[in-house]
Amino acid sequence: MANPTEAPESGRTYGGESATDRQARQRRQFMDAGLTLFGSIGYRATTVRLLCKQAGLIDRYFYKNFSDTEELLAAIYTESMDQIQSDVMAALMGELPSGDTERIVTAGLDTFFKAFENSRVARVCWLEVLGVSPRIDALYARRTVQFTELLISVAQRLLPRWPASGDEAHYIAMALIGGVTQSAAHWLLSGYRAPRKVLVTANALLLRSTMGALG
């Protein structure tokens, strides 16, 4: 043994898995368990014991991957929103060559709302992340800004006369994103009463008319 006093830097293979593979699998199990529990009983009601029971692992491996439940929440939120954001961007890019504003906007919105038809994802991303801690609040705020910037970049492509900079244009984009996100949150809270198409067309009209007024 090279350094018997310290913890081993590289673990052994066990059950046909290398140490890093095991760690990655355990991390994924906790991420899945977290999405399930945060998205059903809520973040506040979720304890480390429950997470372990859901993941089928013991607490030792939880603390090896996350410092606390808040860090797990941050990881799940970031992963979910990364996925959704890249899906939306892919949908936008797919329709961008058409040059049809209506189609581009609709494609982006439809992909967005489709992602939040998963109520667990929706609940975590719109309800559970808010008011947990300053750190999580900052995460949420930064993500909102990212979507705002995405909207602005698309608007600049579609509308040459769109005011690129300026606080007001920025806050208009922010309000538009807010309309979309709040629609998603209320969609969830209403038990998905309306079909997705209604959400998409309503928000498309909002985007189209506002961008028309500015572009």
Place this chain on the structure above:
Amino acid sequence: MANPTEAPESGRTYGGESATDRQARQRRQFMDAGLTLFGSIGYRATTVRLLCKQAGLIDRYFYKNFSDTEELLAAIYTESMDQIQSDVMAALMGELPSGDTERIVTAGLDTFFKAFENSRVARVCWLEVLGVSPRIDALYARRTVQFTELLISVAQRLLPRWPASGDEAHYIAMALIGGVTQSAAHWLLSGYRAPRKVLVTANALLLRSTMGALG
């Protein structure tokens, strides 16, 4: 004593206050303490002991007024939003005779955002209430619907061609309200970087252009 076995139905005066006056004062003290704590350290971090210390009272009087902290949160949220809603309605009614859509919308928005310049109120109403429990979620959702109905009724007055009913018109109004509320939430999270006027004009443009497209 009429009924020695039961708790006294009507208390005695004490310290120059009647029993009902005392109870009302204690309730108000807890409401103020709740707004202070929920709006600073957050709902999750607030305990009954802290609330009592902040209110300068003991726990017995807390439980005489509220069953738990969740009921206190609901009471504070309802009171705050009632106040804001009636302020906004008063502002709208004050400008309604002018018939000037721009002035009416701006007056309502300015009153709305002015209320949330109080960061404690803003934090409780936009961050802390979310994801606490199904009951509080329902309270939040219902309030959003109320603001949506308020917007629709104003739109019907200003725009004779506004589609009164229909899911889509309803969700458009919901998205518009969402834009306003999300602006308020992000305004808080960004530390009120932009002046209120910017928020008002940005959201006024959103409302004006969308209502123009429909009216």
Place this chain on the structure above:
DNA sequence: TATTTCTGATGACGCATGTCGTCAAATAGC
């Protein structure tokens, strides 16, 4: 003044939590 009610302070209870330690069984490397 004597009695009853109200108040604030303090402590105790049962419970759930995060976290850590122990111990036997399972697995891998020599």
Place this chain on the structure above:
DNA sequence: GCTATTTGACGACATGCGTCATCAGAAATA
């Protein structure tokens, strides 16, 4: 096969929580 590591099960510890009981002193009533 022997030894070291990894795993899961279980329990212990301190902490903080909501909640309730007690008790001495203040204030009102008769």
